[in-house]
Amino acid sequence: MKTTNLIEPDLDFIRSVMETGGQDVKKCYQCATCSTVCPISPELKPFPRKEMIAASWGLKKQLLHDADIWLCHNCGDCSTECPRDAKPADVMSELRRQAIIEYAWPKPFATFLSEPKNLPWVLMIPVLLFILIGLPTGLLDFTPEGTQIVHAHFFSTWLVxxxxxxxxxxxxxCIAVGVKRFVHDIHGTALLEGKTIQKTLIMKKLYASFISVLPEIFKHQRFSRCEENQERSTLHMMVMFSYIGLFFVTSVFFVALYVFHNHGPYSQMNPVKWIANVSGAALIIGSGLLIRDRFSKRQQQISTYFDWCLAWLVFGIGVTGMATQMARLMGLAVTTYTTYFIHLILVFCSFAYLPYTKFAHIVFRTVAMTYVKYAGRNFNFDHYD
Ligand code: SF4
Ligand code: SF4
Structure with missing residues (x-):
């Protein structure tokens, strides 16, 4: 029997995609070159051609409730080869930004954070929190006593x-609320597409799929298949491992402080400090080169406020962390405390705003890759080896 599918375009969605990162989406004439050249697009249900037409038709739910937009690593191979200069890589990137806002909770907070004009207020939130909690409790002291520079005399570890x-x-x-809705939606989309999967999610199988995608993520197995931006894959890995290194260092010092009452500053001969310094340097170099890469490709690739916020935030965390240490070693008290204060503001932003910024990619992409594995979608990496 012949069926009719009624397309209901979301005009606001089309407008917002075209206003932010996908202004060239309508140039697409569906030649499928992009899906052919994409080094990680699967044979069944390939991307990004289908996303290009769905975006230009305003099929918001179809796009945002699907795992596929998260499988793209924004390498840019498709944009380079697109004969119409429709920039499919940028459209995919914009769709991921829209998905983050779609699944953000509470939504007004996400909208507030996505507006560049609100940046001063976004930065003021941690400043006000530090001051309003720190000054009355004495945990923040703008005029610390003593000749030795000790961060905790200025900004207590308790306040941190x-x-x-x-x-x-x-x-x-917040991210857990978003992820729950996202999993529900992508599972619903897979069922609608007629995938041979059980209607109810099997959590044990989902966890097993999550464990099995972790090596792929750590090795950037998909990203490193891209040709146009091979360097970006390496820099991404550099930033990722430096974050893991710094997380390890923070955890060790947390235990040293609260379990063994061993207060800093710690000696530069301490091996944990070596890890901190190597990770900090890798963070600055990796994020700095990613920023340079964005600047150098600004003719070919659209970089939005969303992209720049993450890039500069990561770079800022690295630079202020390292500058704080250098200033302390040089005995510059005011510089040490000032850069430390800025460093803590940026660290707060990276934590508290994670569900609403590009940082959320880490979570949503991992969930999408996990679900794809769960649903038995074959990416068959061996095919490319
Ligand atoms: S985005 Fe470009 S390469 Fe892809 S289908 Fe459209 S015109 Fe062809
Ligand atoms: S940006 Fe790269 S990974 Fe994403 S669709 Fe294009 S070619 Fe594929």
């Missing part, structure tokens, strides 16, 4: 933890 731990917990709660 009182603000940062709830900020991280808040981010975790």
């Amino acid at each position: 933890d009182i603000v940062m731990i709830p900020a991280a917990a808040w981010a975790f709660l």
Whole structure:
């Protein structure tokens, strides 16, 4: 029997895609070159050609409730080869930004954070929290006593933890709400497409799929197949491992402080400090080169406020962390405390705003890759080896 599918375009969605990162989406004439050249597009249900037409038709749900937009690593191979200069890589990137806003909770907060004009207020939130909690409790002292420079004399470790731990917990709660809805939606889309999967999600199988995609993520197995931006894959890995290194260092010092009551500053001969320094340097170099890469490709690739925020935030965390240490070693008290304060503002932003910024890619892409594995979609990497 012949069926009719009624297309219901979301005009606001088309407008917003074209206003931000996907202004060239309508240039696409569906030649499929992009899907052919994409080094990681699967044989069945390939991307990004189908996303290009769905975006220009305003099929918001079809796009945002699907795992596929998250399987793209924005390498740019498709944009380079597109005969119409429709920039499919940028459209995919914009669709991921839209998905982050779609799944953000609470939504007004996401909208607030996505507006460049609100940046001063976004930065003021941690400043106000530090001051309003720190000054009355005495945990923040703008005129620390003593000749030795000790971060905790200026900004108590208690104040760091009182603000940062709830900020991280808040981010975790918000992203968990979004992920729950996202999994529900992508599962619903897979069922609608007639995938041979059970209607109810099998959590045990989902967890097993998650574990099995972790090596892929750590090795950037998909990203490193891209040709146009091979260097970006390496820099991404550099930033990722430096974050893991810094997380390890912070955890060790947390235990040293609260379990063994061993207060900093710690000696430069301490092996954990070596890891901190190597990770910090890798973070600055990796994120700095990623920023340079974006600048050098600004004719071919659209970089939005969303992209720049993450790039500069990561770079800023690295630079202020390293500058704080250098200033302390040089005995520059005011510079040390100032850069440390800025460093903590940026660290807060990276935690608390994670569900609403490009940082959320880490979570949504991991979930999408996990679900694709769960649903038995074959990416068959051996095919490319
Ligand atoms: S985005 Fe470009 S390469 Fe892809 S289908 Fe459209 S015109 Fe062809
Ligand atoms: S940007 Fe790269 S990974 Fe994404 S669709 Fe294009 S070619 Fe594929």
